[in-house]
Amino acid sequence: MPQPEPAPRGRGRRPTGEVRADVLHAAGAMVLSEGIAQLTFERVSKASGVSKTTLYKMWPSPGVLALDAYFHAVADTLAFDDDGDIRSDLLRQLHSFARLMRTPGGRALLEFIGASQSDPALARSFRELYSGGRRALAYERLAKAQSRGEIRPDVDVRVLVDQLWGAIYHRLLVPDEPVTDEFVEALVTNLFTGIST
Amino acid sequence: MPQPEPAPRGRGRRPTGEVRADVLHAAGAMVLSEGIAQLTFERVSKASGVSKTTLYKMWPSPGVLALDAYFHAVADTLAFDDDGDIRSDLLRQLHSFARLMRTPGGRALLEFIGASQSDPALARSFRELYSGGRRALAYERLAKAQSRGEIRPDVDVRVLVDQLWGAIYHRLLVPDEPVTDEFVEALVTNLFTGIST
Incomplete structure (x- = not known):
C-alpha cells in the first residue's frame, strides 16, 4: 500500500x-x-x-x-458509464457490483446491513455514507435514460433500483439461490422486455 | 391466547x-x-x-x-390465492406481505436476516425454516401462471421472487425509501408491462 x-x-x-x-x-x-x-x-x-x-x-x-x-474505494468501480445505451450500461454496472460483492469488502457490506438491523445509529451512517449516495448515482443515470426515451415516462425510476440492485442484495442476504451472470442478465431483461406473453 | x-x-x-x-x-x-x-x-x-x-x-x-x-403463524397470511389472474393474485399477496412487515413480527424477521449475516447456523435455520419454504410457494404459483400462458415461457420465475419480495426486503433492510402501496404496485407493473418505451 x-x-x-x-x-x-x-x-x-x-x-x-x-x-x-x-x-x-x-x-x-x-x-x-x-x-x-x-x-x-x-x-x-x-x-x-x-x-x-x-x-x-x-x-x-x-x-x-x-x-x-x-x-470512496468503490466509487470508481460502481460509477455509471454513459455509453448511450441504458441496458448495456446497467449490465456492465450490475456485473461489476455482483463481482465486488464476492470480495471480502462485499461480505463486509452485508455484515453492515445485518448489524444495522439492530443498531439505529449504524443504520443511519450506512444510509448517509453509502446507500444514499449509491441510490443518487443510479437515479441520475436512470433519469437520463428516461429523458432520452429509453424508459417509459410514467416509470418511477427509484423503484428500478430495488428491482435490480435490491434483487441482488436479496440473494446475497438470504442465499437460497446464487447470484450468477444469468441472474444478473435476467434482472435487466425482465424489466425492460416485460414478462407478459 | x-x-x-x-x-x-x-x-x-x-x-x-x-x-x-x-x-x-x-x-x-x-x-x-x-x-x-x-x-x-x-x-x-x-x-x-x-x-x-x-x-x-x-x-x-x-x-x-x-x-x-x-x-406457521403467517403461513395463511402469506398463502397464494389462485383466482386465475396472476397480476391481481400477486398484488394481493405482496400487499399482505408489506402489511405484515410493518408489525413487530415483521421487524423481527428483518432482525433475523440481520443477525444471520454473522451467524451461519442461524442463516441455515432461516433458510430451512422460513425463506426456502416461502420461495417454494411463490415458485409454484408463478410456474402455474407460466403454464397458463400469463408469463413468457423463457422467463426464469425464480428471478421474479427477488424482483418482487426481494425489492420490498431491500427497502425494509436499507430504508432509504419507504414501502408504499404505490411502490408495491409499481413492482408488478414494471415487470409485467416492461419499462421500455
Whole structure:
C-alpha cells in the first residue's frame, strides 16, 4: 500500500481535505482486502501516518470510517458509464457490483446491513455514507435514460433500483439461490422486455 | 391466547404432532405481538403447557423455535390465492406481505436476516425454516401462471421472487425509501408491462 507523501510544512499545517484523503485511501485498501471486522483506528493510523487523535476527531467510530472508506474505494468501480445505451450500461454496472460483492469488502457490506438491523445509529451512517449516495448515482443515470426515451415516462425510476440492485442484495442476504451472470442478465431483461406473453 | 386442551390420557401419551402444534400456536402468537427478542423457552412453556425439557428436545434454541412459529403463524397470511389472474393474485399477496412487515413480527424477521449475516447456523435455520419454504410457494404459483400462458415461457420465475419480495426486503433492510402501496404496485407493473418505451 503506498504511504502518503510526507507533509511539506509539518503535519499540523496540512489541509484537512488532504489528511482525509490519505486516511480514506489507507483504510479503503484495508476494507477491500480484509473486510471491516479487523479495522481499528490504531492500524489505520499506522498505515496512513495520521494520528489516532485526528482520526477520532474526524470519524465517530472505526465502523463509520470503514464505511466512508469503502464508499470512496468503490466509487470508481460502481460509477455509471454513459455509453448511450441504458441496458448495456446497467449490465456492465450490475456485473461489476455482483463481482465486488464476492470480495471480502462485499461480505463486509452485508455484515453492515445485518448489524444495522439492530443498531439505529449504524443504520443511519450506512444510509448517509453509502446507500444514499449509491441510490443518487443510479437515479441520475436512470433519469437520463428516461429523458432520452429509453424508459417509459410514467416509470418511477427509484423503484428500478430495488428491482435490480435490491434483487441482488436479496440473494446475497438470504442465499437460497446464487447470484450468477444469468441472474444478473435476467434482472435487466425482465424489466425492460416485460414478462407478459 | 387460548390455552391448549388438557391432554386426555396424560401428557406423556400425547402425539408429538399435537404437542408441536400447541407449542407453535403459543409461540407464534408471542412472536407476532412482541417480536422475537423476548421469546424464551420458559415463557413458551408456560403459555403452551409443554415442559421446557420437551421444548429443548424439539428445538435447538428459542431463536429457531421463534422462526418455526413465525412461519406457521403467517403461513395463511402469506398463502397464494389462485383466482386465475396472476397480476391481481400477486398484488394481493405482496400487499399482505408489506402489511405484515410493518408489525413487530415483521421487524423481527428483518432482525433475523440481520443477525444471520454473522451467524451461519442461524442463516441455515432461516433458510430451512422460513425463506426456502416461502420461495417454494411463490415458485409454484408463478410456474402455474407460466403454464397458463400469463408469463413468457423463457422467463426464469425464480428471478421474479427477488424482483418482487426481494425489492420490498431491500427497502425494509436499507430504508432509504419507504414501502408504499404505490411502490408495491409499481413492482408488478414494471415487470409485467416492461419499462421500455
